Amino acid sequence: MQDVGTHKTVVMVLFDDVLMLDVTGPMDVFSISNRLLPREKHYQLLTIADRHGLVRSSCGLKVQADLRLEDCPRNVDLLLVPGGPGAYGVSHPELNQWLPDAARSARRFGAICTGVFLLGDAGLIDGYRCTTHWNYVERLARRHPESRVETEQIYVMDRNLITSGGITAGIDMALAVVAEDHGKELALEVAKVMLVVMKRQGGQTPYGPLLAAVPRDGSAIARVQAYVVDHIDQPYTVERMAEVAAMSPRNFARAFQRDVGVTPMQYVHNARIDHARKLLESCALPLKVVASRCGFGSARHMRKLFSERIGMSPVQYRQQFGGE
Incomplete structure (x- = not known):
């Protein structure tokens, strides 16, 4: 292991099929911060992988890590694991073996996007609050029930663990780290250079649908779900939906919440x-x-x-996501 001196050292893990923006977004936040900081306060930025040679990212770009896992420096301030297709559904035995000691010896550790699955596979998120890309939060919660998965926040800081939502949320997370290390004023200057906002409105919630795909399997509850979505302009009560399901209102309400996870009226509101x-x-x-x-x-x-x-508000939503 190398000694990194007094600089805050950020180590980014690389692996095949990593998402490059998960890597470069946060690293550029720290790099731009270095331009604005005195030299003695610079971040030292390093990449690390389980082998020498090129690592192929999910977009096809190839990069070479600075170090191998066994050469990770001492006194790491922040160890980060990015996401990408290679972070979930793929076995990484060397990383799984290396990450627990490396993360626990770092002052802080974390993940961008689906990189949290690698932390989870290494047993590092049990008992922590964390998050990931909105499309994967349910999968993460099922896979690691001992963690508390936040579904709406862009990033989550819990003690020495920091995790973020998808892709560009890694930039938000890194800005939060800079603000914690050097103050909000510096982080704001970096955000201006990168043409991003310091705090987004609405967290992750505006980016993903409130409803999962509507089942059309012919069951009574699925029939109601499909009817509501197909006739969204109509007024609804629990009694009316129970009629569609051919059930009593009390039995329908209980069965709906059990099968769907929300009350019938919450479902209607989300569909609207x-x-x-x-x-x-x-x-x-x-x-x-x-x-x-x-x-x-x-x-x-x-x-x-x-x-x-x-x-x-709807006006703010249209301004942020609407077309011309």
């Missing part, structure tokens, strides 16, 4: 919001028309539910 998001993304209809087509009853009611569930 998802449909409204599609309209806000694709057309310039007035908000009252969007609200009517989605069954909200009024633009005011739509705004209230949007703010509660998405963390931003």
Whole structure:
């Protein structure tokens, strides 16, 4: 092992099929910070892999790590594991063996996007709050039930573990590290250089659908789910949905929450919001028309539910995700 002196050393792990933006986004945050910091406070940036030679990323670019695993320096300030197709569903026996000691000896450790699956496979997220890309949070929670998976935050800091949502969220996470190390003012200057915001509105929630794919298997509960989505502009009560399912309201409500994970009315609200998001993304209809087509009853009611569930208003959502 090498001694890294007084610099804060950031070590980024590389492996085949790594997502390059997970690597370069955070590393550029620290690199730009170095331009604004006195030399004695610079981050020392290193990459590490389980072998010499080139590592092929998921986009085809090939990079060579600075070090092999056994040459990891002492006194690492932040050890980071990026995500990508190679981070989940692929066996990494050498990394799994190396990561526990390396992470525990570092002052801080973490993951970008699906890199948290590698930390989880190494037993490093049990008992911690963490997050990952919105499309993988349920899979992470099922795979590592001893961790507490946050579904909405862009990044999560819990003691010495820091994890982020997908891809560009690694930049948000690195900016938070810089703010913790050197103050918010420096982190804001770096964010300006990179043309990103210091804090996004709404966390990860605006980026993914509230509803999973609607099942159409013919069961009573699935029949109601499909009916609501196909007739989203209509008014709904538990009693009306129970009629569609041909069940009593009490039995229907219990069965629905058991099978779907939310109450019937929560499902209706989520379906309305998802449909409204599609309209806000694709057309310039007035908000009252969007609200009517989605069954909200009024633009005011739509705004209230949007703010509660998405963390931003319909106008803000259209500004951020709408087309021309």
